[in-house]
């Protein structure tokens with residue numbers, strides 16, 4: 149039977165400025181105007197020329213792939229993220245971005261993913277164990293996924309040796325990002341920099357604390373033992389293949405903070421939505437579990453299993469179509485343009501509502517229905533890169549996409565080896581956009597032992613994971 153999971157909701161046609169601002173402050177992705185279903189490019193009257201929404205795949209191809217230098221990251225990203233992430237890969241532009249990307253990309257190579265797979269699987273085996281230890285009561289899936297992905301990024305980036313407290317960094321970044329909707333609204337309406345908003349003092353304390361922790365860590369690592377094989381040491385040793393230039397301590401702080409933040413919250417939210425969908429579609433869950441059993445015979449996931457986990461991977465992809473972790477991307481038009489016939493001024497904000505494009509009837513059949521077959525060797529081929537774009541598109545596409553797909557596929561497969569997820573009977577979750585797209589509040593699930601499956605026993609490369 150077709151299953152239609154919960155929707156985010158769009159801003160009704162003809163809405164005015166007050167509705168827009170209210171939505172922007174409470175759940176920004178719901179401010180994408182429903183007119184986009186008719187026109188695909190739309191500039192609300194109250195912000196004509198200054199703000200345009202683009203849901204047209206060909207135009208997104210122009211903006212993201214063909215002419216990225218004419219559409220840099222805009223004032224929204226700069227204003228919200230620059231104070232904390234500075235010139236880490238996410239925000240760097242032009243030549244500065246190019247050399248950092250050249251230097252960073254090899255760190256996420258397929259060979260690196262193979263090397264790090266045991267460190268990806270171990271936290272999920274521990275999470276399966278924790279789920280089963282509490283199988284007599286509802287468990288918080290959002291917390292569990294956040295904790296597993298945080299452990300993964302801690303192991304990969306910092307070696308997992310507790311030289312640095314990843315929970316503390318995460319808390320500082322969360323405190324920093326808490327007032328984001330205010331910053332989005334200020335950026336869109338040109339409110340001068342420095343204007344206070346609720347939570348701004350706490351925000352600047354959090355920013356200082358996060359950067360200070362990482363600065364001390366980088367200096368200690370550079371001066372001390374660099375024998376462990378983790379991404380910090382790989383980045384410290386890396387140099388630009390064209391110029392030989394390496395990362396300074398400040399560059400390292402920018403980069404590590406960017407990778408730690410970009411690298412776990414997104415995957416955690418995608419996996420949380422995946423568990424929600426599994427609890428609502430028991431037959432699909434059994435199909436995935438059968439694939440995992442057939443491929444792995446109950447053994448821990450290895451690099452050789454990965455290409456054969458076809459349905460698990462397709463499930464993750466369909467989950468991110470319905471609930472893209474980055475539901476909205478923004479750029480700035482460097483010069484005056486006519487975008488899809490809509491005139492915008494130089495400096496205008498260009499917003500790409502990925503979540504709306506992922507369910508646009510012009511691009512998808514039965515867009516609100518969950519359909520695993522969309523990504524299982526689809527007869528019509530894969531969707532175009534700007535119709536399905538959970539990782540963005542063009543040169544600034546997510547540098548961690550392969551890591552994320554490996555982590556989510558291997559992580560979900562590991563959970564399914566041991567656990568059957570069932571609904572806790574609570575109300576449907578409400579999608580909430582707070583930088584990433586998450587269920588508002590907690591997503592509770594019942595985790596039952598899968599019949600015949602042993603409790604996860606696993607040769608952990610770092611046996612301290614509880």
Ligand code: HEM
Pocket residue numbers: 237238239249406407408410411412414415418472473474477478537538539540541543544545546547548549551552
């Ligand atoms: C489900 C997981 C993930 C999703 C959905 C996701 C999504 C995205 C998107 C949409 C962008 C492009 C932003 C834009 O064009 O404005 C991006 C960029 C980026 N992501 Fe991810 N990401 C994920 C996981 C990761 C991981 C695991 C890492 C690293 C550990 C990472 C690091 C980055 C970085 C550094 C950039 C900036 C790349 C550049 O500008 O060159 N992401 N991500």
